[in-house]
Amino acid sequence: DQQVKQNSPSLSVQEGRISILNCDYTNSMFDYFLWYKKYPAEGPTFLISISSIKDKNEDGRFTVFLNKSAKHLSLHIVPSQPGDSAVYFCAARVEYSGAGSYQLTFGKGTKLSVIP
Amino acid sequence: NAGVMQNPRHLVRRRGQEARLRCSPMKGHSHVYWYRQLPEEGLKFMVYLQKENIIDESGMPKERFSAEFPKEGPSILRIQQVVRGDSAAYFCASSARGIVTGNTIYFGEGSWLTVV
Numbered sequence: 584d585q586q587v588k589q590n591s592p593s594l595s596v597q598e599g600r601i602s603i604l605n606c607d608y609t610n611s612m613f614d615y616f617l618w619y620k621k622y623p624a625e626g627p628t629f630l631i632s633i634s635s636i637k638d639k640n641e642d643g644r645f646t647v648f649l650n651k652s653a654k655h656l657s658l659h660i661v662p663s664q665p666g667d668s669a670v671y672f673c674a675a676r677v678e679y680s681g682a683g684s685y686q687l688t689f690g691k692g693t694k695l696s697v698i699p
Numbered sequence: 700n701a702g703v704m705q706n707p708r709h710l711v712r713r714r715g716q717e718a719r720l721r722c723s724p725m726k727g728h729s730h731v732y733w734y735r736q737l738p739e740e741g742l743k744f745m746v747y748l749q750k751e752n753i754i755d756e757s758g759m760p761k762e763r764f765s766a767e768f769p770k771e772g773p774s775i776l777r778i779q780q781v782v783r784g785d786s787a788a789y790f791c792a793s794s795a796r797g798i799v800t801g802n803t804i805y806f807g808e809g810s811w812l813t814v815v
Contacts, residue, residue: 615800624708624808625808626703626790626792626806626807626808627790629801629802630801631801632800632801632802684797684798684799685747685755685794685797685798686755686758687734687742687799689734689742690741691741692741
């Protein structure tokens with residue numbers, strides 16, 4: 584049962600344009616969402632996160648939007664740069680209690696290619 | 700200022716052999732997590748440990764897999780009698796507390812196990 588879904592395995596974008604990566608979830612108990620970036624043969628590195636009490640969080644070129652009623656979030660990268668080419672994972676955490684506080688549920692990832 | 704250190708980075712084992720993966724958490728971190736990434740999949744939680752204690756091993760296969768985090772030394776993920784399906788990337792992460800937010804948990808670069 585895939586609780587966090589990234590339905591696009593890959594995405595190609597021209598340098599300078601906007602990249603939009605999407606993520607859907609099914610567990611209504613998720614209250615905190617994260618995006619990780621991963622290069623080949625490396626570990627995931629944290630990019631940006633959002634709490635369920637917000638609908639938007641921005642950090643430089645990266646913005647995450649959360650639509651709680653639709654159980655959907657998206658990561659916007661503007662402008663996209665060739666160095667952004669990587670696999671992006673969406674992850675979610677259940678309510679801040681017990682196992683929820685430490686266990687992340689990941690999507691399968693979307694491979695972003697930014698074309699110069 | 701070393702991050703989460705994992706070794707070996709790459710390990711090849713024949714079916715039936717044992718695999719041992721080691722993880723040294725970041726300095727000052729006493730909470731360790733192991734995640735597994737099968738090919739074309741997202742990361743999946745396996746186990747959460749504190750020094751000398753297994754807190755949650757709900758994601759570990761019931762047989763052949765074990766984990767420890769001794770008082771001294773690194774955390775060890777041990778896989779006995781490996782099978783081809785164990786071939787995956789194993790990521791260790793650490794945090795100072797057992798509460799995960801984006802910038803409080805750090806992942807290592809992973810150990811790639813190949814079973815031949």
